[in-house]
Amino acid sequence: MAQASVLGQDRVAMLQALEKVLASLEREPQLVNLVGKLVPNTVVNGSGLEGAAAILGNALGKPQP
Numbered sequence: 001m002a003q004a005s006v007l008g009q010d011r012v013a014m015l016q017a018l019e020k021v022l023a024s025l026e027r028e029p030q031l032v033n034l035v036g037k038l039v040p041n042t043v044v045n046g047s048g049l050e051g052a053a054a055i056l057g058n059a060l061g062k063p064q065p
Contacts, residue, residue, distance in 0.1 A: 004012045025031055 003015075007015070
């Protein structure tokens, strides 16, 4: 309760979520390998649907030109 009055409810909720994620990673270290699959690492310069097409193609395993 005191933490929420100092940090704010949103920050306390974020801190608790982070603590749970880190505890899960500590118990199951192989979960770290999933991060690369869940977070896209494609950088696209351009406009329109090019970015979405590149990310979708990367997710489907298709090579980019």
